[in-house]
Amino acid sequence: MLSLYQRLVLGCLLLIALVTGVSLLVRASFVQLAALDASQHTADKALAAFAAVRASLAREELTAAQLESGSSPQLSAALLAQAQGTQSTLDAAASAVSAFDSSTPISALQAEHAQILAHIRENFGRLAPQLEKLSGEMASNFDSLRAHHDNVVGELEHRQDQLRARLISACGASIITAIAISVLMVFFVVAPVRQTAKAARRIGQGDLQSRIEWRQKDDLGVIAAELNRLIVRLRDLRETESGRLQMEHQLSDAVVQSIFEPVIVTDAKGHVLKLNQASMELLGGASSDRMILTNTPGGEKILNAVRRAVTMQQASSTEGEAALLPMRIGKAQRSYRLRTTPMRDSEGKLLGAVTVLEDVTEMQEVDRFKTRFLSVASQKLRDPLQRLRLSLYAMAQGYAGELRPLQKDLVKGAGEEAEQLDDLMADLIEVGELETGRRQMKLERLRPISILQDALNRHKDEARAKKIELEMSAFADLGHVEADRRALRSILDNLISNSLRYTPEGGVIVLAATEIKDGVQFFVRDNGRGIEAERLSTIFGRFSGESTEGTGLGLALVRRLVESMSGQVSVESKLGHGTTFSFTLPIATVMSTRHPVEIG
Structure with a gap:
């Protein structure tokens, strides 16, 4: 059986041979048609020349008859001129007639008329009988030549018609043959490729039972063999992977179910994907109810935490009352702390979120x-x-x-x-x-540059005494913040005191502020000894400091004051490279006032 390339080459060779044969046939036909046209032209030329001789001889005969009835010098001259013209025409026709039909006695007729022309030059005797005789001979020969001409021309036209019919038939046959060869090429060349492509598409769609049937040792055969081998490997791998995934799925379900605290797994839209036994008891629903959070008291807060975790692409780490979720189980009131973490696959694609509810009722009490x-x-x-x-x-x-x-x-x-x-x-x-809750915040519009300047003035003497440089970096046109003046003073005092405590002589402490979206972020940055990485997660807890200096409540107080003003506080530090405390406060809303002229 021929390979794919052999089929393709054979089809191309057949098409080339067909085109070459048709080209040669057309060329030969056109050459023959040209020869037939030349033969017909020769016959027409001989007949036309002989007809011209007859016409000239008839005029000469008429003039001779007029001359016999009455002699005149003008008629004699005219007869002589006509005789010479007839002789010239006869001489010209001799070659054309001889080329067409050598049996016509054109030479004899030419000699006979030459004798008559000689008599005319010598004397103008009775020439009419001689011319009449010559005219009769010419008429007889003309009839014979015309009959021969008609036979030859008829045969030529018949041969031309045959050639044209053969040419048309050959062209039609070549077109049909080319179509047949093209169809065969498509069937024997393109069809296997298309079948291979369809089989590859089915394999790509997951049909691992398909096989590509092409056993020739060409490139397509190599592709088919490799794809069939790949199908077998994928089928084995899928069976192995399916079993492994099933075991992992069962293991993950067992791990989630064994967790004592309620665990809720949701997709990116907040639809419930999995609930463990503790969460089903808490929410009072089944794991198959994807909308259980929208129908449960307190579920909206869980959904908001999921949306925040998915939107911000980071774990929810809110502390304090904002992270507490009160839930009633029977007649008992319980408090849970929300912990929401985004869930991603191995490629980092976001899948949803995992929410853990930690029972902090006793801890809260x-x-x-x-x-x-x-x-x-x-x-x-x-x-x-x-x-x-x-x-x-x-x-x-x-x-x-x-x-x-x-x-x-x-x-x-x-x-x-x-x-x-x-x-x-x-x-x-x-x-x-x-x-x-006895401390009430008195929120007002405050300029960040003024707040930082006041803080710098309060601590510059202490910084100078410790040989520490205290700097400020902030633009004067920063937007006003909405904050409690006393709380903001306490926050900056605690952060600056903390930096002064841990910054050595010759160090630098920078007070800075910059405007961000919907807020202003304040910084207290030093180049002191830094904080250990393991302490960063508990740095804002009560009595978390290890030094004997300070009360141990400063940073905890900072966090509570910042959160009470709807802000957030964070810390960045690396041991030996200094520490940066930052907190954000919301921008004060602009109160629209009317000009006194507009009132009324």
Whole structure:
């Protein structure tokens, strides 16, 4: 059986042979038609020349008859001129007639008329009988020549018709043959390629039971063999992969179901894909209900957390009351903390989100008790502490008598410890007010450049004493922020004090602000020793500091104050390369005012 290339080459050779044969046939036919046309032209030329001789001889005979009836010099001259013209015409016709029909006695007729022309030149005797005789001979020969001409021309026309019919038949046959060869080429060349393409398309669509039947050892055969081998490998791989995926699916289901806390897996649109047993008990629905979150109290908050996680492409890390989700189970009221994380495949494509609900009811109660205790304790302890500080101050000033040097040192140390304890009490009271909601924010329009300048002025003396350079970087035309002046002052004081505490001599602390979308971001950047990576996640917790300096509540207070003003706080640090604390505050809305002229 011929290969694909052999079929293609054979078809091309057949087409070339067909075109060459038709070309040669057409050329030969046109050559023959040209020869027949030349023969017909020769016959027509001989007959026309003989007819011209007869016509000239008839005029000569008529003039001779007129001359016999009455002689005149004009007729004699005319007869002589006509005789010479006839002789010239006869001489010209001799070659044409001889070329067509050599049996016609044109030479004899030419000699006979030459004798008559000689008689005319010598004397004008009775020439009419001689001319009449010559005219009769010419008429007889003309009739014979015309009959021969008609036979020859008829035969030539018949041969021309045959040649034309053969040429038309050959062209028609060649067209039909070319069509047949093209059809065969399409069937035997293109059809296998199309069948291979269709089989490859079915394989690409997942039909691994298809096979390509082409066993020739050409390129198409190599492609077919490799595709068939690939089908077998894919089929084996799919069977193996299907079993592995099924085991992984069962394992993932078992892991999700074994988690004690409620776990909710949703797609990017918030439709539920999977629920573990704890979440089904909490939501009171089945895992097949994809719209269960829209029909459950508290589900809207979960959906909002999913949308935020999907939109921001990062895990939800909100703390405090904003992350708490109150849910009622029977008659009991429980509190859960939302933890939402985007879910991606191995290529990083977003698939949805995983939400974990952490039961923090007991922790919340303990935290509330602790907050109330600290608030009450700090308030109860502050009055005795103030009196103690006042007493120590009086002793240090000598109002209770002159103190010896050792006593002065002891009183000074006790005063410093009492001052630090007072700072701790102040922070505890402020944190307690925020936790219990007694602290109300008085939001107003504030200029970021003014806030930063005031903070720099408050701490420049302390920075100069520690040989630390305090700088500011902010544009004067930054948009106003909506914030509580006292809270913003406390935030910057805590962040700057923290940077001063951990920045060595010769260091630099930069206060900066820049405008972002719908807000202003403030920065406190230093080039101190930095913070360990493991501490960054808990840096804003209470008493998270490891140093003996400070109260340990400063950064926790910063976070609560920023979140109370609808902002966010973050930290970036690398050990040995400094620390940058940043927080955002919303831009103040512009209040439209009317000109007094427009009122009324």
